[in-house]
Amino acid sequence: MTRSLIHVGRYAHINLFLLLLLCPLGLCFSCSKKPDTGEDAKVTTLGSIEVKAQLLEIRGKIIDDPLYDYAHVMKYRILHVYRGKIDGDIIYVGHYNPAEPRSSVADARVREIGGNLRRFKATDIHRIALEVPIDDYYMGGIINKYFSESKDPIYWALWTNLVIK
Amino acid sequence: MKRYFGIFTFVVIAGISLFAGQSRADKSHHSGRYDDPRVAELAEEVCKKGWIIYGARDLKGDWDLFVMRPNGSDIHNITNTAMFNEGLPRFSPDGRRILYRRIPMGERFDNNRHGMQGELVFADSDGGNAKVYGKEGEYTWASWGPEGKRIVCMSAKGIYFVELATKKVVDRLDRRGFFQQLSWSPDGKWLCGVANSFGTGWSVARIEMATGTANAVSSMDNCTPDWFPDSLHLIFSYRPAGQGNSEYGWTQLWMADGEGKERTLVYGEDGRHVYGGAVSPDGLYVLFTGNMKEDGDASGSGAPMGLMRLSDAPTIGGQSKALRKVHGSTKDGPVLVLPDGWEPHWTYCELGTAK
Numbered sequence: 158m159t160r161s162l163i164h165v166g167r168y169a170h171i172n173l174f175l176l177l178l179l180c181p182l183g184l185c186f187s188c189s190k191k192p193d194t195g196e197d198a199k200v201t202t203l204g205s206i207e208v209k210a211q212l213l214e215i216r217g218k219i220i221d222d223p224l225y226d227y228a229h230v231m232k233y234r235i236l237h238v239y240r241g242k243i244d245g246d247i248i249y250v251g252h253y254n255p256a257e258p259r260s261s262v263a264d265a266r267v268r269e270i271g272g273n274l275r276r277f278k279a280t281d282i283h284r285i286a287l288e289v290p291i292d293d294y295y296m297g298g299i300i301n302k303y304f305s306e307s308k309d310p311i312y313w314a315l316w317t318n319l320v321i322k
Numbered sequence: 323m324k325r326y327f328g329i330f331t332f333v334v335i336a337g338i339s340l341f342a343g344q345s346r347a348d349k350s351h352h353s354g355r356y357d358d359p360r361v362a363e364l365a366e367e368v369c370k371k372g373w374i375i376y377g378a379r380d381l382k383g384d385w386d387l388f389v390m391r392p393n394g395s396d397i398h399n400i401t402n403t404a405m406f407n408e409g410l411p412r413f414s415p416d417g418r419r420i421l422y423r424r425i426p427m428g429e430r431f432d433n434n435r436h437g438m439q440g441e442l443v444f445a446d447s448d449g450g451n452a453k454v455y456g457k458e459g460e461y462t463w464a465s466w467g468p469e470g471k472r473i474v475c476m477s478a479k480g481i482y483f484v485e486l487a488t489k490k491v492v493d494r495l496d497r498r499g500f501f502q503q504l505s506w507s508p509d510g511k512w513l514c515g516v517a518n519s520f521g522t523g524w525s526v527a528r529i530e531m532a533t534g535t536a537n538a539v540s541s542m543d544n545c546t547p548d549w550f551p552d553s554l555h556l557i558f559s560y561r562p563a564g565q566g567n568s569e570y571g572w573t574q575l576w577m578a579d580g581e582g583k584e585r586t587l588v589y590g591e592d593g594r595h596v597y598g599g600a601v602s603p604d605g606l607y608v609l610f611t612g613n614m615k616e617d618g619d620a621s622g623s624g625a626p627m628g629l630m631r632l633s634d635a636p637t638i639g640g641q642s643k644a645l646r647k648v649h650g651s652t653k654d655g656p657v658l659v660l661p662d663g664w665e666p667h668w669t670y671c672e673l674g675t676a677k
Contacts, residue, residue: 224617226434227523266435296478296501297434297518304521 195273195284195318203269203286203315206241210234210248211282216302219277221256226266227298228291229255230311236282249303250312251291252277259317266297272317286316360656368607368629368658369393372670373447375400375420376663377409379623384427385664387411387420387449389673392607392629394660400449409620410436410665413447414470415508417671420447421464421473424454431620431664437463437502444486448673456489463502468510476504481513481529498529498536503546509553512580516545526558528580539582543571546597546665550605554580557588557599557608566592566644574645575599575610577635587649589630589657591639597625601632603670608632611664612639624664628657 200207210233219229228251235246254262259272274283288294291313301311356362373389380386380399385407390397401408403424409431411422425431425440432439442461445452455461461484463476472492473484481495481504499519506513510531517527517536526544529536539547539556547558561573574590589596594612597619601608613625630637634655638645646652660666 224433225523265432292478292497292499294478296476296497298501298523299499299518300523301518301521 190321193319193321195282195320197273197316197318199271200284200286200316200318201239204241204288204313206243206287206289206312207239207285208233208235208243208248208287209237209239209282209284209320210250211236212277212279213247214279215255215277217300219255220300225298226254226264227300228253228295228313230299230301230303231255231277232303233283233285239284241287245309247309248312249301249307249309250285250287250314251295251299251301252314252317253295253297267295270315274317274319282320282322284318284320285314287312287314289313358656361658364629364631364656364658365393369395371602371607372417372668373673374609374627374660374666374668375411375413375447376627376666377411377422377624378661378663385409385431387422388661388663389448390661392602392668393658397661398448400445401452406440407431408443412466412667413669413671414466415468416470417669418447418674419470420445420449421455421466433617433620435502436620437504446674447669447671455486463504463515465504465506465513467506468508474504474506474513476500476515495529495531495534498527498534500527500529500536505548507549507553508551512549512553514539514547514549514556516547526556526560526578528556537581539578539580540576540585541582544576546599548600550577550601551603552605556580557601559595559597559599560585561595562648565648570616572645573597573616575608577632587636587652588632589628589635589637589639590642590645590649592642592645593640594625596628598627598665600665600667602668606632607668608635609660609666609668611666619664624662627660627663627666629660630657631655 213234214232230249230251233248253267255277258275263270289310289312291311294313369391371392375389377385378388386399386401387408406424408424411420421444423440424443441458442455442464461475464473481497482491483493485492499517500515502516504515512528514528517525520538520541522542524543525538525541526547527536527538543561545559547556557577559573560576561571563571565571573595575588575596577588578585595616596610596612598611610628611625613619634653636652637655638652
């Protein structure tokens with residue numbers, strides 16, 4: 158009887174190991190998002206430029222200050238140009254009040270803006286409707302940590318959707 | 323009996339209207355007694371030097387325009403409208419007219435875009451003959467030209483100059499990243515404002531109109547710039563980070579030459595954000611507001627206004643231990659505390675009609 162219990166206990170150990178190994182994998186598979194090209198009616202029509210681009214870097218801290226509206230300039234690598242013309246494969250894009258989810262960022266100052274992106278994270282891929290230069294479309298504070306190293310035009314993000322491979 | 327009742331009702335309503343037309347801060351102001359004899363001397367010195375105009379909430383809670391003597395006496399509500407909030411008044415260079423913006427009663431002034439809200443209005447300096455100029459959202463960030471015949475405005479498309487009599491746009495300039503609080507210099511050669519084009523958020527900068535070139539005067543967390551009468555210096559607000567207030571800092575009043583080479587503290591006080599600097603027409607005094615809340619002027623009820631001699635700069639108010647560590651030697655001159663207000667402006671002229 159004692160041997161039997163030891164026997165069962167040994168298998169239980171292996172079972173527990175398998176359970177611990179398979180559960181996270183199972184969760185990963187069940188939670189993985191469906192591929193999404195980021196295409197929607199807004200991103201394909203707003204602005205004169207539409208791209209798929211990888212967010213390379215968010216230089217500086219994203220400030221979450223409800224008292225001040227501002228655009229934060231972020232660095233992207235172009236992966237695909239759907240509409241319009243882009244020179245080079247690196248662009249600098251100003252996102253309005255980036256601490257806000259894109260779905261709720263529009264306000265009295267900037268009305269035609271949005272998207273499904275909830276949070277900006279370097280390495281993520283975005284599908285963005287753009288205009289250029291930012292000054293022609295946006296009049297407000299800009300935080301541009303690339304000011305001293307790049308004189309390239311700053312693009313203005315109108316609609317930003319997350320792309321999921 | 324009915325007739326007497328009608329007269330009684332009229333008197334009551336008139337009384338309520340007059341009372342409601344007062345600013346919220348009127349009642350406690352200008353007792354004529356000052357604890358500090360230096361403040362009493364300053365009040366006496368400035369009391370007959372023209373008029374100060376400012377926006378403030380009346381007792382009903384909406385924004386109106388008020389005028390007062392520079393010692394805080396003789397306060398009048400010069401708009402007292404039932405349907406609108408008024409703010410951002412500026413005297414014309416000859417002091418006979420004012421411009422301001424008005425927004426519907428249900429809308430609130432937004433600290434980030436107040437110069438773009440509502441309608442531009444011109445009136446005599448006593449509030450009479452008020453006329454809306456253009457449509458809602460037009461002639462944004464308007465500022466008087468040196469002769470009072472033109473204004474300069476700014477929109478996303480650029481800076482443009484408007485001849486008032488004809489509404490004709492007579493000139494244009496690239497806005498060079500300027501985005502708010504535009505102001506035309508008294509000599510007509512420069513514009514100052516808040517700009518985003520110098521690598522940091524909220525620079526105070528100027529544009530030379532003849533060449534269109536822009537330079538930063540102070541390039542980090544600045545706002546509300548205005549000109550000294552010499553057109554060579556600017557007064558503005560600046561919030562140096564790391565000086566108290568959980569490293570956020572307190573906004574202080576500073577001045578600088580137009581090239582930004584010499585910047586000096588004018589007034590600071592730990593516990594207050596100082597905004598709305600406006601220099602007197604002779605350049606001897608400065609007005610400002612001191613709000614305990616960041617952005618409290620437009621979204622709240624304004625803040626106590628202060629008046630001091632520029633010869634007393636730099637002055638630090640209160641204990642301000644953190645600020646005194648940074649600025650060891652200050653003059654700490656008298657500051658005349660005035661009623662709550664927002665964006666005050668000063669003329670040495672008497673109020674009256676433009677005709």
